[in-house]
Amino acid sequence: MAETIKTETAPERPPHSLRLSVLPFLAKYGTIIGLLLMIVVFSFLAPVAFPTVSNFVNVLNQASLGMIIAGGLTVAVIVGELDLSIGFSASFLGVLVTGLMVWVGLPVPVAILAVILVGALIGFVNGIIVTKIGVNSVIATLGTGTIIVGLNFAYSSGAPIAMGVPDSFVDIALGRSWGIPHNVLIMVVVIALLWIVVERTSIGQSIQAVGGNPVASRLSGIPVHRVKIIAFMICGACAALTGILLASSLGSGTTSAADGYLLSAFAAVFLGSATLRDGEFHILGTVFGALIIAVGFNGLAIFGAPTFYQYVFQGGILIVAVGLSSLGRLYSTT
Amino acid sequence: MPALEQTSARPQPAAPDAPFIEVRGLAKHFGGVQALAGVDIDIRAGEVHGLVGANGAGKSTLIKLLAGLQQPDAGTIVIDGKPTVVETPERATSLGLSFIHQELHLVPQLNVLENIMLGAPKPTRFGMVDWRRLAAEVKPIAAKVGIAFPLDREIARLSTAEKWLISICRALVRKCRLMVMDEPTASLSAAEAERLFQIVRDLAASGIAVLYVSHRLDEILDLCDRVTAFRDGRRVLQLERGDLTRRALVESIVGGAAPEALTASDTVLKRDVIFRVQGLRRLPMVKNVGFDLHRGEVLGLAGLVGAGRSETVRMIFGADRPHGGTMTLDGAAFAPRSPVEAMQAGIGLVPEERRSEGLILEKSVAFNIGLTNLKALELSPLLPLLKMGRRTSQAESLVKRLLVKTPSTAIPVGRLSGGNQQKVALAKWLARELKILILDEPSRGVDVGARAEIHRIIRDLAEHGLSTIVISSDAEELPGLCDRVLVMSEGVVAAELKGTGATREAILHASYAHSETRKSA
Numbered sequence: 001m002a003e004t005i006k007t008e009t010a011p012e013r014p015p016h017s018l019r020l021s022v023l024p025f026l027a028k029y030g031t032i033i034g035l036l037l038m039i040v041v042f043s044f045l046a047p048v049a050f051p052t053v054s055n056f057v058n059v060l061n062q063a064s065l066g067m068i069i070a071g072g073l074t075v076a077v078i079v080g081e082l083d084l085s086i087g088f089s090a091s092f093l094g095v096l097v098t099g100l101m102v103w104v105g106l107p108v109p110v111a112i113l114a115v116i117l118v119g120a121l122i123g124f125v126n127g128i129i130v131t132k133i134g135v136n137s138v139i140a141t142l143g144t145g146t147i148i149v150g151l152n153f154a155y156s157s158g159a160p161i162a163m164g165v166p167d168s169f170v171d172i173a174l175g176r177s178w179g180i181p182h183n184v185l186i187m188v189v190v191i192a193l194l195w196i197v198v199e200r201t202s203i204g205q206s207i208q209a210v211g212g213n214p215v216a217s218r219l220s221g222i223p224v225h226r227v228k229i230i231a232f233m234i235c236g237a238c239a240a241l242t243g244i245l246l247a248s249s250l251g252s253g254t255t256s257a258a259d260g261y262l263l264s265a266f267a268a269v270f271l272g273s274a275t276l277r278d279g280e281f282h283i284l285g286t287v288f289g290a291l292i293i294a295v296g297f298n299g300l301a302i303f304g305a306p307t308f309y310q311y312v313f314q315g316g317i318l319i320v321a322v323g324l325s326s327l328g329r330l331y332s333t334t
Numbered sequence: 335m336p337a338l339e340q341t342s343a344r345p346q347p348a349a350p351d352a353p354f355i356e357v358r359g360l361a362k363h364f365g366g367v368q369a370l371a372g373v374d375i376d377i378r379a380g381e382v383h384g385l386v387g388a389n390g391a392g393k394s395t396l397i398k399l400l401a402g403l404q405q406p407d408a409g410t411i412v413i414d415g416k417p418t419v420v421e422t423p424e425r426a427t428s429l430g431l432s433f434i435h436q437e438l439h440l441v442p443q444l445n446v447l448e449n450i451m452l453g454a455p456k457p458t459r460f461g462m463v464d465w466r467r468l469a470a471e472v473k474p475i476a477a478k479v480g481i482a483f484p485l486d487r488e489i490a491r492l493s494t495a496e497k498w499l500i501s502i503c504r505a506l507v508r509k510c511r512l513m514v515m516d517e518p519t520a521s522l523s524a525a526e527a528e529r530l531f532q533i534v535r536d537l538a539a540s541g542i543a544v545l546y547v548s549h550r551l552d553e554i555l556d557l558c559d560r561v562t563a564f565r566d567g568r569r570v571l572q573l574e575r576g577d578l579t580r581r582a583l584v585e586s587i588v589g590g591a592a593p594e595a596l597t598a599s600d601t602v603l604k605r606d607v608i609f610r611v612q613g614l615r616r617l618p619m620v621k622n623v624g625f626d627l628h629r630g631e632v633l634g635l636a637g638l639v640g641a642g643r644s645e646t647v648r649m650i651f652g653a654d655r656p657h658g659g660t661m662t663l664d665g666a667a668f669a670p671r672s673p674v675e676a677m678q679a680g681i682g683l684v685p686e687e688r689r690s691e692g693l694i695l696e697k698s699v700a701f702n703i704g705l706t707n708l709k710a711l712e713l714s715p716l717l718p719l720l721k722m723g724r725r726t727s728q729a730e731s732l733v734k735r736l737l738v739k740t741p742s743t744a745i746p747v748g749r750l751s752g753g754n755q756q757k758v759a760l761a762k763w764l765a766r767e768l769k770i771l772i773l774d775e776p777s778r779g780v781d782v783g784a785r786a787e788i789h790r791i792i793r794d795l796a797e798h799g800l801s802t803i804v805i806s807s808d809a810e811e812l813p814g815l816c817d818r819v820l821v822m823s824e825g826v827v828a829a830e831l832k833g834t835g836a837t838r839e840a841i842l843h844a845s846y847a848h849s850e851t852r853k854s855a
Binding site: 219 | 653676
């Protein structure tokens with residue numbers, strides 16, 4: 001760290017800008033440094049268990065579901081909205097996908113496709129409420145999220161759907177191809193797709209533009225409402241995928257299995273905005289954010305830390321994430 | 335908490351001509367742009383010191399450094415003979431420096447007095463703010479700057495000119511010794527500006543140093559005791575009042591001979607009508623507007639602030655729906671329900687508020703230029719991937735064509751100066767096939783050089799058959815630029831001026847004549 005301070009304060013700068021040059025640096029590269037530091041520290045503390053290929057694959061596997069849902073959330077956040085319903089929808093849709101297979105008898109691919117569409121539909125409803133009715137997205141998605149919790153209990157009566165889940169469904173998450181867990185492969189594909197959509201398509205440019213300045217976007221001919229609705233739909237579909245993969249991993253549809261993903265997704269997204277860009281939300285950043293969280297949890301598990309540490313870690317990382325993200329915007333030169 | 339002192343009771347500098355504040359060799363760079371390359375300027379107590387320069391010349395940077403918003407790379411600021419570091423805006427205030435920015439920072443939910451006292455220490459009574467005593471103390475200061483309205487009025491109900499008075503009053507209450515005004519008259523009417531000038535003179539007479547930043551050279555010549563000109567981050571001129579000429583100012587700002595005036599031809603009025611507006615109405619601002627627009631014509635819309643010009647073009651651009659009236663584009667009925675529809679029909683709008691409505695500041699120049707033209711940048715409708723290289727090259731060629739000063743098209747547009755931002759806001763539309771381009775106050779807050787360039791671009795586009803509607807509150811701007819000028823007043827077209835009849839005087843006369851007849855009626 002001392003060296004970074006030296007390089008940041010060129011001799012012609014007055015000494016009082018020292019503080020001002022370290023903070024923007026931290027806001028840009030702090031998360032990456034943090035991730036590397038964690039890996040180094042854990043490797044020293046647990047040289048047998050932590051720095052192994054199988055553990056790294058394991059970390060990626062654990063990170064993948066959170067990364068997918070956080071990737072979707074990133075799109076909603078880029079467009080300038082928050083979606084608090086994603087954890088609850090993922091839980092519900094995990095239950096729904098098993099229900100459709102076990103109770104309705106739908107073939108596995110049909111059930112999965114249908115549930116992803118339901119996820120997008122939930123996003124569509126969120127988008128309509130936010131754009132056409134003008135409800136603040138925090139309130140709107142808190143409302144729809146709570147309704148979804150109700151739907152979930154109504155559908156499953158609160159009991160897990162475990163009996164009769166097809167093996168082919170369970171194999172999706174638990175299987176491996178070329179030695180790599182399917183979850184990781186799916187995550188890589190989804191993240192790559194999200195990156196392409198956001199950075200390299202006109203809808204992605206529109207999403208960024210609307211998040212940057214909705215008025216200027218509208219006057220540039222961008223259909224602001226439609227763009228926001230699409231962003232919510234992408235977010236909802238990603239939540240659905242996470243719910244499905246979680247149900248597949250657990251081998252059952254469990255009522256509140258994915259609720260916790262809400263918090264970690266937000267932490268990942270905000271950590272991501274403090275990565276490489278000045279407080280701007282972006283997909284690649286979210287990947288780093290999700291990795292930090294996964295490595296942290298993995299470390300806690302290896303050291304056998306009591307459960308309460310997980311909550312402290314998760315809450316703490318959320319605050320650090322949002323703090324770094326604000327620093328990035330505060331000291332960005334624009 | 336002592337009672338607020340009268341502003342005239344401030345300590346006077348030892349020698350009458352000793353500067354209150356002196357800036358020596360101040361330098362600052364942002365990224366690869368050297369915004370200030372070592373400038374000197376000194377401002378005496380009791381003088382109105384004019385500061386002129388093109389956009390990007392370093393005026394805003396100087397203000398930011400004085401205000402403690404940013405720190406210089408090199409150079410010193412000397413106040414009352416002592417080298418001083420202005421670390422924070424709070425420090426600037428305590429040093430007696432106050433700043434009235436172009437966009438006034440007032441809290442609309444609070445009333446006048448609350449805004450004046452915002453953030454300042456207030457006298458208390460039983461632990462609560464003693465507003466009654468405060469009002470009694472502020473009132474004489476307010477009266478001095480000509481605040482005639484009650485101090486408990488809501489900010490939202492005041493005009494821009496009245497908000498200026500509040501900002502000045504706010505500075506006086508804080509016992510300011512240097513008042514920096516950035517483009518104060520940009521959104522004021524002529525009469526309001528006159529009143530402001532008197533206040534500025536009074537402030538100077540009471541011993542306050544005033545740094546007056548403006549693009550309007552007439553004001554500078556009229557008002558300032560001394561003038562400093564910046565160009566490319568350096569001081570290129572400093573003149574006393576007696577030596578000031580308009581020509582000298584323009585030449586030092588532009589860095590060469592003044593650009594020649596444009597002459598418009600009236601042959602375009604014989605061409606076919608591309609766009610016709612009849613009986614357009616959206617109450618209360620637009621009552622009855624009708625006009626024709628010819629192919630390749632530059633049509634000026636003049637008038638006072640609030641005449642209904644911006645509201646009219648918002649309807650043409652589909653941003654608002656008319657309550658009545660018809661529009662015809664290329665012979666077909668035209669009733670856009672959204673900007674998207676207006677754009678698809680071939681209409682573009684460069685809005686008045688370029689920072690809040692025209693651009694996405696944190697995104698790159700290329701991003702902003704590409705935004706209006708995303709469909710054309712896609713590989714194919716089936717595979718909607720963007721050709722990023724194409725986007726960059728398109729942005730680069732437009733940047734070159736409009737002479738936008740930027741190190742690259744990849745930097746955020748918010749880092750460019752006002753005039754260059756305006757060019758990017760214009761460039762956005764040149765990436766498309768347009769029939770009509772509407773520009774709302776295209777040279778507001780833009781220096782003479784950039785303004786001449788923007789005019790040249792507009793004329794050039796007209797030569798190539800593009801029809802343009804230009805709104806301007808600056809009566810001097812339209813005559814040289816437009817083929818025809820419509821003067822709007824209180825929601826109707828009050829006068830149509832063509833050819834040699836479209837002069838500054840004729841425009842001003844028509845702008846005011848209509849409202850006067852209304853008043854006397």
